[in-house]
Amino acid sequence: MKKIEAIIRVYRLDEVKNQLLEIGVKGMTVTEVRGFGRQRGHAELYRGREYQIDFVPKLKVEVVVPEDIVDRVIETLIKAAKTEQVGDGKIFITPVEDVIRIRTSESGKDAL
Numbered sequence: 001m002k003k004i005e006a007i008i009r010v011y012r013l014d015e016v017k018n019q020l021l022e023i024g025v026k027g028m029t030v031t032e033v034r035g036f037g038r039q040r041g042h043a044e045l046y047r048g049r050e051y052q053i054d055f056v057p058k059l060k061v062e063v064v065v066p067e068d069i070v071d072r073v074i075e076t077l078i079k080a081a082k083t084e085q086v087g088d089g090k091i092f093i094t095p096v097e098d099v100i101r102i103r104t105s106e107s108g109k110d111a112l
Contacts, residue, residue, distance in 0.1 A: 001096040001109070002070045006061045007033065007089040008081040013059055016080040020061075023076055024069065026112060029062040038086065058089060064096050066109055 008016060013030065020028065034055035043050050065073050074091060082088055101111040 001064055001066055001099065001112070003062065003064045003094045003096045004070070004073055004077070005092040005094075006077045006081065007035070007058050007091075008061060008077075009083065009087070009089065010057055010059055012081045012083070013061070016061060016077060019076045019080040020063065020073065023072055025063050025065060025073060027063070031060045031062070033058050033060045037090070056087065064099060064112060066112070 006016070010032075017028065017030075034057055036054060036056055043052055045051075061077075063073065070093065074093070077091055098107055099111040100107045
């Protein structure tokens with residue numbers, strides 16, 4: 001199993017969610033996050049004054065999936081989240097040793 005974390009633009013969430021559900025992802029966790037990468041934030045105008053926004057609002061989408069669909073999930077995330085603009089986000093993939101469903105004590109793929 002792999003945990004896939006994607007940092008995406010806020011307004012791309014519906015597209016990402018719908019496309020992940022279409023390929024068989026059964027659940028996901030979404031967290032509001034703030035950060036910056038190469039873009040180093042941006043400037044905004046408020047009442048005629050310019051302010052530097054260092055931490056840009058993003059969403060972190062987390063899914064744990066079986067190894068056999070990892071490539072499809074990554075392709076889907078890229079397709080759904082991509083705008084071809086600076087700040088589209090990143091995808092991180094890490095191994096997951098085990099998953100346990102608290103309610104039933106199922107583990108492994110059965111717990112997904």
